[in-house]
Amino acid sequence: MKIVDLRDCPASGLFYGGRAGQKEGILVDGVPWIAKYPRTTRDLQGKNLPPYTSSPVSEHLGARIYASLGIPVHETMLGYRNGKIVCACKDFTFPGKRLFEFKDIKNALSDDDGGFDSAPSDGESVFLGDVLATIETSDLLRSVPGVLERFWDMFVVDAFIKNPGRSNGNWGVLMDASFSYELAPVYDLGSSLFGKRGDSLARRRMLDESDIDQDAFGTNVSCYRLPSNDGRGASIHPFSYMAQTVNPDLDAAIKRFMGSVDMGRIDALIDSVPAEAYGRPIMSEAVRASHKLLLRRRIDEGFAPLLARIVEREG
Structure with a gap:
């Protein structure tokens, strides 16, 4: 995997929102890209944190795993800029x-619409039923x-790569100049x-089997929630939810995932990330081994039993 030298790329003059670290608009061969920098951990809780997140x-690995499954995802590359390893994401x-x-589309709904656990126009509501x-x-x-289909595909794949960052604010649709709409590619996987x-x-x-299982x-907690008596909602642990839920759309997404996932290809992708570049660490051997171990564990002990139950149910 090549780490691209982005030091000489000019600023694009475009600006991007978000709370997970610096984002800089740059031009790569005249095309707008977003350079996403690692976030400092100085304001984050937890022991043994590195100075900056990875x-x-x-972002790059998550996107390439989505791509390996045949799911449209934004184009990314790892690069070096301003002394840091960044993920460049094509605009x-x-x-x-x-x-x-x-969330913008949800905000346009009428509060008179039925079938919601909170106000339909509340774009931030992450009750699963409301979504x-x-x-x-x-x-x-x-x-x-x-x-x-895209919603359930993301639910399944986000569980596989442990992406708790999905929200109503990082998936949606694209509109062109003729007011035609299409699904946006999957993005925001940092x-x-x-x-x-x-x-x-x-x-x-x-080193500890219980830690590996944990x-x-x-x-592995989803951003989506189920209604609860206190009104705040109960957390969804996606593998427990998938095991306890009979939903044809979710079942179809699990079958699509298991029919597409290639752990040999994913292991090779993880192995292709260099340990360092430009004098900056990128991925240690322990982190590399951990990624491969946890992803395989989720296949063998998570998705494989789920698929077996689906096949048995369908006869």
Whole structure:
């Protein structure tokens, strides 16, 4: 895997939002890209954190894993700029497209619409039922092919790569100049694959079987929630939820995933990340081994039993 020298790329004059570290608009061969920098950990809670997160590497690996599954995802590359390893993400709105995030579309719903656990127009609500009701209720989302399938594909793959950062604000649709809409590619994957974990913690947690199981499944929490008596919602642990839920759309997404995943290809992708470049560390051998171990554990002990139950149910 090549780490591209981005030091001489000019600023594009475009600016991008988000809370997970610096984002800089740059031009690569005249085309707008976003340089996503590692976030400092000085304001983050937790022991044994490295000075900066590995979120650029997580962004790139998460995107390439999505691509290996045949799911449209934004174009990324790892690069070096301003003394740091960054993930450059091609601006998929260029030229002439506008991104409408799911929360924006949900915010257009009438509060008179039924079937919601909170106000339909609350774009930030992550009650799972509200998200699904929005997909069923919104005229726009009903008109765009593949929205429900994309939602469940992301639910499944985000569980596989442990991406807790999915929200109503980082998936949606693109509109072109003719007011035609299409699904945006999957993007914003910097929280996946334990992006805040350093070498020493990765090494230590691989020594204990209960820690491995906890990292593979126990700490794997979705952004989506289920209704609860206190009104705040109950966390969804995706593997427990998938095991306890009979939903044909979710079942279809699990079957698509298991029919496409190639662990040999994913291992090779992880192995292709260099240990260092430009004098900066990128991926230690402990982190590399941890990624491969946890992903395989989720296949063997998570998705394989889920698929077997689906096949048995379907006869």
